[in-house]
Amino acid sequence: MAQGFKITPWEVEGKIDYEKIFKMFGVQKFDENIKQKLKRKTGDLHLLFRRNVVFAHRDFEKALEKGFFLYTGRGPSGPMHIGHIIPFYLTKWLQEKFKVNVYIELTDDEKFLEPKRKLSFEETQKWTEENILDIISVGFDPDRTFIFKDTEYIRNMYPLALKVAKVINFSTVRAIFGFTNQTSIGMIFFPTLQIVPTFFEDKICLVPSSIDQDPYFRLQRDVAERLHRQRCATIYHKLLPGLLGIDCKMSSSKPETCVYLDEGEESIREKIYKYAFSGGQPTLELHRKLGGNPEIDVCFQWLYLFFEDDDKRIEEIEEEYRSGRMSTGELKEIAIQKITEFIREHRKKREKARKKVEKFMYKGKLAKKMWETVFE
Secondary structure: OOOOOEEOOOOEEOOOOHHHHHHHHOOEEOOHHHHHHHHHHHOOOOHHHHOOOEEEEEOHHHHHHHOEEEEEEEOOOOOOEHHHHHHHHHHHHHHHHHOOOEEEEEOHHHHHHOOOOOOOHHHHHHHHHHHHHHHHOOOOOOOOEEEEEHHHHHHHHHHHHHHHHHOOOHHHHHHHHOOOOOOOHHHHHHHHHHHHHHHOOOOEEEEEEEHHHHHHHHHHHHHHHHOOOOOOEEEEEOOOEEOOEEEEEOOOOOHHHOOEOOOOHHHHHHHHHHHOOOOOOOOHHHHHHHOOOOOOOHHHHHHHHHHOOOHHHHHHHHHHHHHOOOOHHHHHHHHHHHHHHHHHHHHHHHHHHOOOHHHHHHHOHHHHHHHOOOOO
């Protein structure tokens, strides 16, 4: 917490200073020049690029120039919430624009091994199956997407995982991940399995993720050089704040901080009115006079970061809230409507996803090819 916040693959604490992250992690700013290069190739920009939600990268320009495939994943430790789904929508947009393959890893092994979770193997398998339905619901191309879980696909990855493991020593993973003498050997070995999919194709692997996953990909870039393989490129998006405030992490183990992807409409309304931190004034009279602060208002931030795609409309909401013409209650109603609509549509797609699991995991064009391939 020397910087006032803490970010690891397992914990995020404190208010994240994204400006400090550039120095801490050695990432580059996703600036206007890069956005324009991307726009020239795609014709438009996803909301996450337009509003600087994607704020940092490594070698993204190189990936644009030379071509890439996509890789992301999910640690199945419980039900997914709205914050979890953001990188999947970003990945889907990139797949659509560049017509590339996507590999989605379910790290059921890591979540079983992670000491703080204390999940049984059966629980990780249950959440893996549930999370896969949510991921399929995003709308990926089934012939260009392979969804796999580590405990099942390890037989195809293991020869390459051994080569990766051989060039990583304990002092390296201890320095990067904070492992100790009490850390299980399973957790120490796990980073190799998160690195292996970056080598699934003989081109640059582009990884869209939140910044807390960066340690794995810093390690990958070192491993790649030693194995004479392609170093991955990364793009990092800001984290959606939890309901309790912009300094609060959204956590699936703390229902008061998040909205789940299967949340009921009444529950969404109740949570937002009860927990969503407001940037408004203590009284309506003061609010009309002094206005609200959208920078600290969770409902506004959720709209800005993901749920209101219309740039003109989000500017109107911000101006009306700042001026005091829009009350906190009115802002919350807008957020409730947008989130409820999103969850309602997601639920419909999720039911249809049940019939698509086989194709994404075993029978689609890419999936069949992957099951026929052993990586060495």
